[in-house]
Amino acid sequence: MTAADATLRALTGYCLRRASVAAMTDFARVFARHGLRRTTFSVLTLVTERPGLRQAQVAEALAIERPNLVQIVGELEGRGLLRRETDAGDRRAQTLHPTLAGRRLVTQAMADVAEQEERLLDGLTPPQVEALRTALAVIEHNAGMQREAAHDQQVSRA
Amino acid sequence: MTAADATLRALTGYCLRRASVAAMTDFARVFARHGLRRTTFSVLTLVTERPGLRQAQVAEALAIERPNLVQIVGELEGRGLLRRETDAGDRRAQTLHPTLAGRRLVTQAMADVAEQEERLLDGLTPPQVEALRTALAVIEHNAGMQREAAHDQQVSRA
DNA sequence: TATTGTTATACTCTATAACTATA
């Protein structure tokens, strides 16, 4: 495809966004069934998979700004799904640990999410899904390169 | 992949979202070089491709709520990139028409967007890109099915 | 009565500056 015939609906970037928005809308409904949003589901799942992470590490891993994570963790702690624990070695840091209720909720929610994902991928063969994931990884990588290049340019201009 | 090993990073839905966010972040930078945002670029491009559409038709085509489109069109009209024209046959309706400046801006911006898209897809063969677009269409379709099913359920409950 | 564009409004997600307490 050349730039000449690149109309709005022909843009792969727009197809990517439409599919993402549609998929995340469905996922949001699954999250809501468990009283979760995308961000709270992500944080609770990560903390369950890797207990003891600091908030800053969770924020880094999930690309969430630290100030925004405070409310998310507060919400999950308020519902008794995880607890904050002051790090023994560095009393500035809060490590995060799932409660039993949190682990149970993650198990249930993740099962529903996986089921929803199967519905979304219905009609695609395993090789097609693998090819999709490869393509998505390439795009994410290329976009990251773009961001770094723009950042370097900004730095060198300063 | 079964639900059993579905950790956060293994979810295809999350890979899809990360790639989409990364790609749209880059596109946003391209739009900004022309004084546009994603929404204003989309509207101006569509109006240039299909002049004379009513606002309600543009909103429907781009999945933008009509109230939100008012500001977008107002911004583009204020910059002299398109003009509203009261429909002769239905004086409630406003049809949208690109100005010369608007058409020129779309040509320039679309060229940059297509170039950016090529960078994003760098490393993928044309068949791989085609397979990606097929997979994205399947996901969007499946998600739409999900939405309709949920809506039908909601209606039948009422 | 229904529809188009519009106004006002609210809600979510995200981003940044600045504070505190620790290091």
Add this chain to the structure above:
DNA sequence: TATAGTTATAGAGTATAACAATA
């Protein structure tokens, strides 16, 4: 001084209710 968590706040994007003009 630098970092972790926090507070407050601002912005973009999106969603709904209600109104005037028109059909």
